[in-house]
Amino acid sequence: MRQQEQAPDTSRAPSPGGRAMPTVREITVALLRELGMTTVFGNPGSTELPMFRDFPADFRYVMGLQESVVLGMADGFAQGTGHAALVNLHSSAGVGHALGNLFTARKNQTPLVVTAGQQARAILPFEPFLFAERATEFPQPFVKWACEPARAQDVPAAIARAYHVAMEPPCGPTFVSIPIDDWDQPGEPFAARQVFAARAGDADALAACAAELDRAARPALVVGAGVARDGAWDAVIALAERHQAPVWVAPMAARCSFPENHPLFAGFLTAGREAIVASLAAHDVVLALGGPMNLYHVDGQGPHITPDTRVWLIGDNPVHAAWAPVGTAIVADTRLALGQLLDRSRPPARPAPPPRTRVAVPEQGALTDRLVLQRLAALRPPESVIVEEAPSARGPMHDHLPIVARDTFYTTASGGLGHGLPAAVGMALARPGDKVIAVLGDGSAMYAIQGLHAAAQLGVAVSFVILKNRRYEALHSFGRLFGMQTLVGTQFPELDFCALAQGHGVAARAAQDLPTLDAALAWSLAAAGPTLVEAEVA
Structure with a gap:
């Protein structure tokens, strides 16, 4: 009987020049440090443990007792920092537990790099216990990009690409499946690249939008979460004040994009067709910023806006622009686009709209x-x-x-x-x-x-x-x-x-x-x- 040969230990294989090559784990840790992703949110299983061998002292591991909690914490952290967060889940079972909050991260446009363990490459043909079948398909369609690298040496490049795709507007989660035995394989050092993209919007379209706002008799703004994500708070206030335009909040907006104690604050649009039409019927021009204006939660009938109201939409998500039922859309960073609108806007003097009344609650009786x-x-x-x-x-x-x-x-x-x-x-x-x-x-x-x-x-x-x-x-x-x-x-x-x-x-x-x-x-x-x-x- 032929004796089985023992596989050589390649964890510190020499390079052609004779020096020891770094492991995929060491290369990835250096990359994550360079990208600023030194906080890891996770709930590890057996297929993830080798990732954390010799865990670096300058990294922080945040443990969650269930994977949906892990994903939710990472989402909050990424929104709070404005930077992609790193998530580590356990094979298909852990990814499955996290899918609800992965869906939310996609809708929040939160940048996340989600990694999940995979069983060793050598035993994948035998459908081993706790392996991830069709790993990159499982988190679809809630991730922008998914990958299981063809070789262990490709893991750092996959994570770098996942980071850049997650951070490219519209931001969102990405996914990398990593076999358990990849971390100890040798690889070549990998340096992170810088990627810069300016999305100021089409200048001619923005000029036309500014001119239409100037000509309007009763303009209004509708603000969505993208205004907050793009840091356009001050610019929206300036544009609203210049035009004396009431400001509505888009249906189901997940961020605050305008101060709700401001005299121009008009209230919140309801996620229903007829309600949106009724709220905006008094305005001849509506500029929707940073998110969908026509987001519905219940079925409705009739027009999406009155025939006498013209709508412009500005935001960084081309999908929102594609399915919007009305309006002329400009895909752009909201803050950069508002800067151009402010430069071009020369409206006539308009009277201030009536202030919004607040509902009082008597401080007595049972708690409500x-x-x-x-x-x-x-x-x-x-x-x-x-x-x-x-x-x-x-x-x-x-x-x-x-x-x-x-x-x-x-x-x-x-x-x-x-x-x-x-x-x-x-x-x-x-x-x-x-x-x-x-x-x-x-x-x-x-x-x-x-x-x-x-x-x-x-x-x-x-x-x-x-x-x-x-x-x-x-x-x-x-x-x-x-x-x-x-x-x-x-x-x-x-x-x-x-x-x-x-x-x-x-x-x-x-x-x-x-x-x-x-x-x-x-x-x-x-x-x-x-x-x-x-x-x-x-």
Whole structure:
């Protein structure tokens, strides 16, 4: 019987010149350091462990107890830093757990480089335990680019390409599947390249847009999340003031792009065709910036805009431009495009529009989501960061929790649940000098409750405020829309969020009335570490 030959150890194979070649892991660590991706969000399994052999002291590993939590934390961190975050998941099983928040990251246009382990190349033909079948297809269509390198030596180049693609507007997640035995293979050093791209928009189209705004009798602006992503907060304020144009927020916008206490702030567009038409009917020219204006959540009939209203759209996402049902679209960085509009705009003097009235809530009686949000607005520092996932309270939040400072509001652009709680943890890691407040529904919180453990381990200054209405209230609202008075399986009165928080190492207090609410919020907002307030609302 022929004796099996032992494979040579190539982990430190000599180069043609006789010197020891670095391993793929060493090359990749140097590349990640050069790219500024030294924080790794993960939940590793067996196929990922060799990536972390001799983990460098200047890197930070952020552990999540479930992969969707990992992805959510990375999303919050990337949005907070404005830079691609690195995620490490476990084969197909871990990627599957993370898909909901991967979908949200795609809709948020968050730059992420997601890696996942693969079984050793030599045993892939035998469908080994925990291997990833069709690894690059599985995360589609929620990633911009996916790759499993043909050779171990191609891993650093794949990660570099994944980084550049993730950071190219419209930003989004990318994916690299890496076999377990690639990390110890020898390879050639790989240096990161710099890639610069300016997207100022078509000059002639922007000149035509500026001229149309100048000629308008009743112009209006609609701002989406891309205004915040592109850093165009000041430019939007300047353009609105120059034209005395009311400013609406696009339906389901995941960022705040205009101060909600500004005299020109007009309110929030509803994600329905007829509602959008009614809100904008008084305007002859509408300029939509940084996101889709005609985003619908329910079916509708009739026109998408009145025949007398002309629409211009400016944003960095060509997909939004392609499916927009009305308007002339310019694909561009919003801040750069607004700079050109401001340079060209010479409008006539216009009267200021009437101010928007706010709805008051009496500070008495049982707690409601409106009262909780009003008290939070009164007690929080204006520059504190709100990360929200309370779908049934979005309307009350618009009325009673105004966002008045740039880069202080984040929510899920996808509508998927389980993003807000871990995203708040990632945001606090990215912005350690800011108080982060996670406003969460009780149903939403349960999708990612394990994120409390990461908050406790990291000691981040997050105030988790749970609006406890003991059911999926958003579904009950839609049930009434569909004529359904009874919904199955949507009640959960037994949940105790103070006990859940304390079980994960987070201090917590419950509030049942106004005095206990104010005391609990003041305590939480003053804390240096993570805390949770359970507000029982009617």
